[in-house]
Amino acid sequence: MSGLVRSQEEIAARVKALESMLIEKGIMTTQAIDRLVEIYENEVGPQLGAKVVAKAWSDPEFKARLLADATGACAELGIGGLQGEDMVVVEDTAEVHNVIVCTLCSCYPWPVLGLPPNWYKEPQYRAAIVREPRKVLAESFGYTVSDYVEIRVWDSSSEMRYWVLPARPAGTDGWTEDQLAELVSRDSMIGVGPAIEATA
Known part of the structure; x- marks a missing residue:
């Protein structure tokens, strides 16, 4: 690192x-x-975000609501509050990987991710992830995104706080929401890492 x-x-x-x-x-x-x-x-914190992600992985109708109105969908689960008034969730797919930054300071959706990690607030991350996201993900976080996958960088602000719906790991068919939530990390919801791989 x-x-x-x-x-x-x-x-x-x-x-x-x-x-x-x-x-x-x-x-x-x-x-x-x-x-x-x-x-x-x-x-508040990443365990609540993990709960939201697990529900979205399990419930297509909830997922659609989450992608259309993240703040409202989270409120359905009793999740919201300061620094989470205007949230937008962006979805990772086989073709697109999303990563979040706040280039001005450290705007961040506290209700679902907790306090921002120190590196998220550092000028080096805020500048480099915009210029060379693929390189930063690989060199700073050990996360290699395939060349054929487009990387989209989303700039959070005080008016709009973004976070990521990571791709559901393979081999999790039939898992409960509690089991799925264990695979969701804070880093996967920022986009600097994937969801945790399922183990037998």
Whole structure:
């Protein structure tokens, strides 16, 4: 991986240092931080996006509604809120792969993906993914998209937040929505990786 993707250890250390500083200065309490963590673990985040994707893979009528009105379709499942008021879902197919960026800052659909990863906010990613998406996906994320597949880069903004409906993995016929949701990663909904392959 290149410098685009920082190590988990580095991120964890920075978060811990920031948390300690906020508590020490009386800006935040331990209880408030615990509540924020609980919100992003259970009430918003990529597990909710995975639930939406799994339903779309299983229910063609819901999928059609999701692609026509992502905000409304997510609301059917009780998912929505701040930073998710105007969402658009774009579908990966055999011919087209989609990837998301915010070239101005870090606009991102929090209700379905949680907080944006650090690399998503970095100027290097925001500039490079637009110019050379195939190269960035391969070199920074280890994700090779075939030359015959068109890559479309979608630029999120405060008015419109995009996310990806990844292709359903082969070998998942008859799987439940809960099983399918386990195959959906945050990265696959940003477009920097595929859904997880099914295993026997």
